[in-house]
Amino acid sequence: MPGPTLTDIARAAEVSTATVSHALNDTGRLGDSTRRRVREVATALGYGAPQAPRTRTLGVAVTMYPRAWNYTEVAYFSRALTAATAAAHAKGYALTTLPADRVAEDTWHSLAVDGMLIMDSPRGDPMVHALRARGIPLVFDGVPGDPRPGDHWVDNDHEATTREVLDHLVASGARRVALQSGDGDEHYARAVTAAYAGWCAERGEDPLVVPFDVADGQGRAFDALLRGQDRPDAVYAAYDPGGHQLLTAAARLGLRVPDELRVVCASEDPGYAATEPPVTTVTLDPERTARAAVGLLVGLVEGGGEARPGPVVVPAALLVRASSSGPQPAAG
Incomplete structure (x- = not known):
């Protein structure tokens, strides 16, 4: 079935279609609260933006704690990010690491990536909800908070x-x-x-x-x-x-x-x-976990991959x- 139109979103958010267009495309002079509310309504209605051109860029974020903290100073994440970057580069992709405080904002509605590696995703994760609606391939480090059929993740037992x-x-x-x-x-x-x-x-x-x-x-x-x-x-x-x-x-x-x-x-x-x-x-072998996750993600981006959905288990x-x-x- 076709997804919601700009008119549908405008009606639900009680704004004009022009406001909806500005909010979804990050243009115009809208207040932050209006832009955020329109994007939340669009996501709730299942709106997916048109497929963006390939960027040869992957994203990574830790979404468990939506506050300003430097997770790169934690040994697990530091080692995982280093390995993920090397694995992405080996496959011809850049890797963008999102600061934790931006995860709490509305960045995910306009994030220009081909796929996303999400670490420690909680239940009700708004970033996951928005990226799913946009059709962006996702792979998780750890079991996703709200797993769906077809999800891929890498974890320990x-x-x-x-x-x-x-x-x-x-x-x-x-x-x-x-x-x-x-x-x-x-x-x-x-x-x-x-x-x-x-x-x-x-x-x-x-x-x-x-x-x-x-x-x-x-x-x-x-x-x-x-x-x-x-x-x-x-x-x-x-x-x-x-x-x-x-x-x-x-x-x-x-x-x-x-x-x-x-x-x-x-x-x-x-x-x-x-x-x-x-x-x-x-x-927990973060290097092996990160390499496996990037491999899965690139497979999904480039054509669905051959791995079956579900977990890839890395021994601790x-x-x-x-x-x-x-x-x-x-x-x-």
Whole structure:
């Protein structure tokens, strides 16, 4: 069926067709609120702009947190973006990285790209909704918040990885394991937390979950958990800064790592190999994930690709170091 016309959009938005044209083509002297409202109405009606000429450019954005933050400073995203750029260049494409604060605006309605790699897409993602309406090919890093038949994404098996970490900690002598996990809406946080809750239920234990706070450099969120006789003797931090937060909290509370507290952190930061003690980490292999995602995206842009819709699973790996090796024998 034909899509909505400019007249349909104008009627729904209660503006003129000229205003609709200016809003959709980023022309004219419209106020930001009017331009944004018209584009939102057009997207809600399923309006798709005419197919733009090929640009030989791909886009990438992290859409989970629509605020100003420099995700390129996070080791996972930094490494993924470097690998994605190299993979795009190898196939003759430029790669445009969108700043996080622009993701919250209306950039996606006029974004000139042949395809888009979207990382950590939440449920109800307005960028995804708008790009789908425009018919722009999409590939996701992580399960999309609102998956549809025909979607492509690259991800790790977070349930299997979480269970591997928890079983490793128990094998090292831990009796009670807590989890530091995000409270956002991305699939990663939900999958890791659900896997941990299921593992605890199988053992007849209540989950102990500490919300991740990127601004909590001193690890104060762990203080209540790590005080008292019933404290856990191991924590799995599912986000990059969590290992540093735990080491800082343990030092402040007088807990020796790993003798009294074992620590594992999901991180791509090589600096964890040089902490005291070196921290056991989980790598999600962002380079391999990014290369696979770009390959899928170029395939879709250039003719649909041969890959079946659904997930491409990239194995994660547990890099065991001293922080989770269990109590050390006494000297002498």
